[in-house]
Amino acid sequence: MAKVLVLFAHPMLEKSVTQIELIKSIKDLYAVTFHDLYQLYPDYDIDVDREQRLLINHDIIVWQFPFYWYSCPPLLKQWIDLVLEHGWAYGKDGNNLKDKWLFNAITTGGPQFGYQEGGFNKYSLNQFLAPFEQTVTLCKMTYLPPFVMHGTHRANDQERKVYADNYKQILIGLTQGKFTLDQLKKVSYLNELIPSTVISNN
Amino acid sequence: MESNFLFQAFVYLLAAVIFVPIAKRLGLGSVLGYLIAGIIIGPFVMGFVGEEGKDIMHFAEFGVVMMLFLVGLELEPSLLWRMRKPIVGLGGLQVLASTVVFSLLAIAIGLHWNEAIAIGMILAMSSTAIVLQTLNEKGMMQTSAGQNSFAVLLFQDIAVIPILALMPLLVVHQIVTEPSGEHGSTTLIENFPGWLQTISVLGAVAFIIFAGRTLVRPLLRFVAATRLRELFTATALLLVVGITVLMTLVGLSPALGTFLAGVVLANSEYRHELESDIEPFKGLLLGLFFIAVGASINFRLIIENPLLIAGLVVAIPLIKSIILFILGKSFKMGTDQNAIFSLGLSQVGEFAFVLLSFVLQLGIINNETVNILMAVVAITMALTPLVNIINEKLIIPRVGIKEKAQDIEPDIIDEKNPVIIAGFGRFGSIVGRFLKANDVGTTVLDLDSDRVELLRKLGRKVYYGDATRYDLLKSAGADDAKLIIITLDTPEKCVMLVRIVKKHFPNLQIMVRAYDRPDSFQFMDEGILHIYRETLDTSLRMGVDALNILGHRTYRATRLSRIFRKHDEMNLKKLAAVRHDRKEFISTAKQSISELEEYLLADMRAIDLNKDEGWDVESLREEVQNMQFPAPGN
Secondary structure: OOOEEEEEOOOOHHHOHHHHHHHHHHOOOOOEEEEEHHHHOOOOOOOHHHHHHHHHOOOEEEEEEEOEOOEOOHHHHHHHHHHOOEOOOEOOOOOOOOOOEEEEEEEOOOOHHHOOOOOOOOOOHHHHOHHHHHHHHHOOOEEOOOEEEOOHHHOOHHHHHHHHHHHHHHHHHHHOOOOOHHHHHHOOOHHHHOOOOOOOOO | OHHHHHHHHHHHHHHHHHHHHHHHHOOOOHHHHHHHHHHHHOOOOOOOOOOOHHHHHHHHHHHHHHHHHHHHHHOOHHHHHHOHHHHHHHHHHHHHHHHHHHHHHHHHOOOOHHHHHHHHHHHHOOOHHHHHHHHHHOOOOOOHHHHHHHHHHHHHHHHHHHHHHHHHHHOOOOOOOOOOHHHHHHOOOOOOOHHHHHHHHHHHHHHHHHHHHHHHHHHHHHHHOOOOHHHHHHHHHHHHHHHHHHHHHOOOOHHHHHHHHHHHHOOOOOHHHHHHHHHHHHHHHHHHHHHHHHHHOOHHHHHHOHHHHHHHHHHHHHHHHHHHHHHHHHOOOOHHHHHHHHHHOOOOOHHHHHHHHHHHHHOOOOHHHHHHHHHHHHHHHHHHHHHHHHHHHHHHHHHHHHHHHHHOHHHHHHOOOOEEEEOOOOOHHHHHHHHHHOOOOEEEEEOOHHHHHHHHHOOOEEEEOOOOOHHHHHHOOOOOOOEEEEOOOOHHHHHHHHHHHHHHOOOOEEEEEEOOHHHHHHHHHOOOOEEEEOOHHHHHHHHHHHHHHOOOOHHHHHHHHHHHHHHHHHHHHHHHHHHOOOOOOOOHHHHHHHHHHHHHHHHHHOHHHHOOOOOOOHHHHHHHHHOOOOOOOO
């Protein structure tokens, strides 16, 4: 059974109904460790040793965060800066993360059609995620497509419930080894792996 | 002769060493201890010291002189200005009202008007030595009772100057005819006419202010440059003794002279050196003074006039208290603070001895009256600690409970607060304000009734009383709260409260403020998880700013301080675990040194205290430099 580590970063979770819903559905899953960075490191002083031990003990890493200014909230960036050390995560002798899987679980306020050429945001979400992809690759891990919920500004309770459930199905599937690497790499969003995802995109 | 002096010293010191600790252990305070010691060795019990008791008292009055010098040093003009209202208002009215009432009473029992006024002014004085000593010992200087007491005492101390200046004017008919004993010959001005004496007195005061401003500071600078510690002490003593001699020459109270000198020097850079040099002498001499007061109580006189003296001893403090209480009330003091204030100042003070010998010298009052008054003054002083105990044990508890019953019970019903704050002093109040700012309801328990009243006025839920009382906690809603924040004044009280909460209210999470490491260990032993050392964060912030001033960048310095703090907390826990293995008899001081040593060693061992690998890519640089890149163009 694969073990999943969800590294969650949100500076103001109190105000995010969507993220609360997502967390609620996955945080107590078997073989899933939910790790709330802003709760643990309000002063940004990340305990590097502890984080590295956690990483070693898990097989699949998830960076879960709201999409802020086309990137992650600053504490997750700080985490990347400090935890993924040269000689530990990358470089000649940095092999501790080798062959682990990693994907982003992202919510965006704007709708999906805004994230494309000619759209409001001009680029697709996967284009924006290039730095994350390359970071993961440099650390010798396997980068997977993101799980995404677009359009949270206008989402209703029912939509949130569906997404939360899909997220849960994906994590369960991953822990139980239901998806092959080929299947995973083929999709542009992991959401596509769950057949029931027929949500009208606002 | 020499051996006689040593024997005297032996008797005094022995009496102090035996009786003061006993009195303190019994909760009576050191002043009563000294007084009892004095009575025991005095002529009427054991007779170790006889008639020379009076002389010793004159010598020991020097302690009062020094105390006033120190009081003066503490009083920067700005502090005086800030306290002007209580000093002039409360103090002024107290002296005026007491003088008027006692003078009228004296006239009513048939004394001449000039005697009556002199007696009125004398009885208006309270004992700075006893009251300040007591307030300091009980840590009550910062309460409103403490502040107001200080204000009144200060006004009295200042008022002695004009009173001494006025006394000669009360001499109506005869120029001094009565021989005034051993001191008469030392006064230069006693044969001057009244108006000239007044001018001399004012002149001497002016001289001290002038000299303090222009002569003393250069002298201190000159002496300090020699870097001989004992010479500075000698100079400090010289200053006090010199003023005493000068004041005695013009027939003025040395205490006032040194007080003035103290105020004049309060802003000087040598203030703290002067304070620490004079302090031990003051403590010893003051002790001697109280012993002498005890020894000089003339029991024969008391036995001859028991009713008169008993009546005066009861009536005088009672009248003073009533006047003080009314004034306290009109200055909006809470009932219990007012009780501490008005009963605390009810005795007649040591200035009365000074003034009485002065009026005797001037021949305003006859010898017999003076002797009776001396005895009465000494007894009221001796009884002060007892009055305070009665006040603490009997009166204040009633007052406190009464206030609580009237005001607080109804509050509890309307809503329940999740947080109880025990102690709303400088630490607890910040926590409380922060919680309030974030809409967290807090119930406060505090012992300062004026603070309690203020908070209630602002709509806070506040209980007056000792937070370690089970019933008080219960009525404050401890059964339903989630959290208790303990920031009481002393570590002992905090530990006591921790135990009570753990025993009776296991539902409460405990957060506690600790003063220092030993304090933290104690709380750890009690099993408390949330312990906050009060100086840790501030001192580290200071360290950060220090690094900053030295050119380190702010963010890095701040991070380093937080890494250091975690390291320090971890060390604390490690030390707490091994602490009990040590031999019991290591003294506390020695233990804290050896602990400090362990901390410093741990600092040296900790290699991680200042590295941030992620941002400091030395290893990456090396790796890249060793790489073989294909030449461009290939």
